[in-house]
Amino acid sequence: MAVSIDAELLGDVNEPNIKAINYALQELQSRKDRLDKLSDYYNGKQAIGNHCFENTQVKPANVMVNHAKYITDMNVGFMTGNPVKYTADKGKNIDDVLEALKKIDIHKHDIELEKDLSVFGYTYELLYLKATSPIVSVDSKGNEKQTPNTELRVEVVDPRAAIVVTDDTVEHEPLFAVFVQSKEDLEGKADGYSVTVYMPKKIVEYRTKSSMRLSDNDKPIKETENIFSAVPLIEYRNNEERQGDFEQLISLIDAYNLLQTDRISDKEAFVDALLVTFGFGLGEDNDDMKALKNGVLEAPSRDDGADVSWLTKSFDETQVNLLSQSIENDIHKVSYVPNMNDEKFMGNVSGEAMKFKLFGLENLISIKKRYFFDGIRRRLNLIQTIVNIKGGNSDVSGCDISLAPNIPVNLSDVVNSIKSADGVIPRKITYSWLPQVENPQDVIDEMNKQDVERLKEQQKALQEQDPDRLEVEDGQDDSSPDNEREEQDDNYGKRTRGL
Template sequence: MEAKVLGDKHFVTKQGVYLFNGDQIDVPDLRPFYIEQDNRVNHYESNYDIYAGQHAILRKAVDPDSWRPDNRLVSNWGAYVVDTYSGYFMGRKPTISLDETTTNDRLQDWLNESSLLDILTECSKQISIYGRSYLLGFQDEESRTNTISVEPTNGFLVYSTSVKNKPIGFVRYNVYNNKRIGELYTDSEVIEFEDDRITDRHNHLFGEVPAVELYANVERLSLIDKVKSLVETYDEALSQKVNQNEYFDNALLKILGIPFEHDETGQPIIDLKNRVLVAEDPDSKDGVIDFVSKPDNDGTQENLLNRIKDDIFQTAMVANLNDKVFSGNTSGVAIKYKLLPMQNQALNEERKFTIALRKFLSTLLSLGQIIGTADKDSLMRDLTFKFYRNVPEDLANEADTAQKLDGIVSQETQLSTLSFVDDPKTEMQRMKDEGIDKALTAVKTSASATDLITNQSGGLNGQEDKPAN
């Protein structure tokens, strides 16, 4: 898609980013974006069909005059690619933390209550399907801060035309009975609307638009976008192969030079029920009976299917975990090399996630209801993020590496090299608590140092105690 001018103040970039030339936006200003959004929703829905297995081949018109087989097979490589990559990138929950212990404990409690880490998993899958996803912060009926993910089929973010492209409005909507009903979130208000009519508006306390766009690349190119044509071509090739097999399975019996009796309509009388063909005419010995041979194109078809399948995974930059060559390499180094394209893709997405989440969470946390009073700029600096790849781990090698780092790096960095330690700070506190418990136990169960020395030496300074005069 290309960049467009949608109105006097309305623009859309070739990446599908909506721009508005103004500092504030209201419901009447949204209409020029709706037509473009509806077109993009059609594209998003076609991507979802590829993921869900509702491919174009199933919707092709049926030829009522054709007598050839019409099998329509779907190989859902789109779902395989998306689920494999999402499991690799977000199969293990990331760690989000703060340096200060008390505030970090409150943050972890909120992350668990809000299920944000699970929401991020859904966002990752939406990005793989649509190319983008949104996180929206809001306060529920009990004034608790919560978050939800919003698919691009039900929402869009509007940015200003300034150099920094600051978000100035987020629209979340649904269409019921041809009416667009939803809310517009600005930097100070939540405005409820029905088409162009405002039904309610109230202030919020976030100080900024409480939404952020998540994406894997600035082009907003999804995994499905990369492989859509290949997946549909694979469906066509596989269906054609099955149709040909079925067509030629209906083999034709060829009988030449053998006379048969005929019925009243002139058709030859042939009885093959008992798998015996009787021809009493003496000239039948020179006859020919066999089947019309079918052309063998199986090798060419298989090569084409394998080529398309390989291109799907190479184009998506996702490893085919069922590949025989892949499964034959058992060493950790070999596996990492085969995962390198997927690792590079994940690293790029991780950076985009970190930037977006740092801004989004600092806005929510600075409200003061989650971790107490906090400065937004300080939160931007103090928030740390750690993403983990969901791959088989060599725990023995990790433990050996961590042990060799002892005294070279901090204990937190040392623990972070262990894949099974999700939160190094929490683990350090556990180790500290265990050390205190062991020391207290040792004090309670051991004799005093003075008593020990006295018993071993027969008294202080090596002399026996003497009764006083």
């Protein structure tokens, strides 16, 4: 999560300010506990694992149903199952930018980005240039020349390892960013930290030997030019509050796991019930003890009320099951993620019924998309800078960004709607309703091509059935009705002129 400060406190924004860097590092460390907890819940390290009974003789089952992972994985699939689409503004070209996005496999990157957004509520993306094999060329004199070459790369950065510092204006423009990596020696022991500071014009790296904090005497061990001319560490937000998708559900998740754990523990206690005898006892050498070991024991036939029974704790399984379902329903209701295993969530419902079932999820995704696109626009501007430096001519201003959620749709209803709207709404709009269609114009071209081929096939079939008829249609002879009409017109003209 970005932290805001007064830009005037930095002086020159392109010169490292140790005091400001340490302030950012302190803010980064203060958020670690919260982020660690969210990461643990996604990975299955939840509070139920530490649950225990007061009676140390009873070992809890500690059942963990990972609703946190289910919510995140489903949201990631819904949100980024389909790739983001980019459409250049009218009269502008973004082909070089799209080619750069293709080379770095941006769809896979967006999936990883959305996963961190769903878990932590915010995350970071780092763009950088990696040196590759130089470009070899030969000049007019036959001399070989090597030109340095770089490739654009992008990586998701764990929010526990990075922070962006912005100004305190309403626009919150990035001033600098800090990326921290813990270092270890060859024996696996902690060996300080690497602290990299990204400024608009330069990138500097520090190295500490103990704590993460820098001292006034620390000098950069490496300094390079920032060719992006802007902070290349981009913050993405999941929502305005920067909360994870399951963060507000942790208490419900804990309650569900505790209830399931108690149910299993009660079952185990029922199996390990105590045997109680009334009016008689059992000895080690008694025949009754032998019968007990064989699984058969009967109370003596006496008139003093002798009896034998199991001492068990009774509970209403129906009420427990209702409580379990109630908690699970609350989890899905608050998270807006439907329970795909619910019997009511059938696969044969109509398209309209499906829309109502997924209405909350679609609203959630629409909010997530708005904040996701804010980071993407900053990404496009940074990539544009690089591709244009390398000779490109891209302009991403006004670029349209769209994302079709990967949500089940009733395709037959969509097709029927397109048919009904034909002639009323332009096909370029109606064809965009089809899922998995990136460019409606491509569909229009394919349909026109299909119509031409169908017409050719019809003409070919007619020719095979009646060749003479097609001959007459191709070249009209003198006996055709049109020629007769022309002769009649000529005769009429002669008669009128005679008059």
